[in-house]
Amino acid sequence: MNLNVPIELHNSFKSVTAGQGKNMTDVLLEFIQNYVTKYSLKPKGRRK
Numbered sequence: 001m002n003l004n005v006p007i008e009l010h011n012s013f014k015s016v017t018a019g020q021g022k023n024m025t026d027v028l029l030e031f032i033q034n035y036v037t038k039y040s041l042k043p044k045g046r047r048k
Contacts (some may be wrong), residue, residue: 001010
């Protein structure tokens with residue numbers, strides 16, 4: 001995945017994540033997983 005981010009935002013994000021002892025990739029993966037979980041269509045259960 002490639003993402004075009006303004007350099008100032010990139011630098012701020014990198015600084016903030018480092019300040020939390022995290023890396024940008026882990027934070028982005030966590031965000032993506034949470035987003036997918038929140039907005040995915042839930043499979044419907046079988047009716048008996």
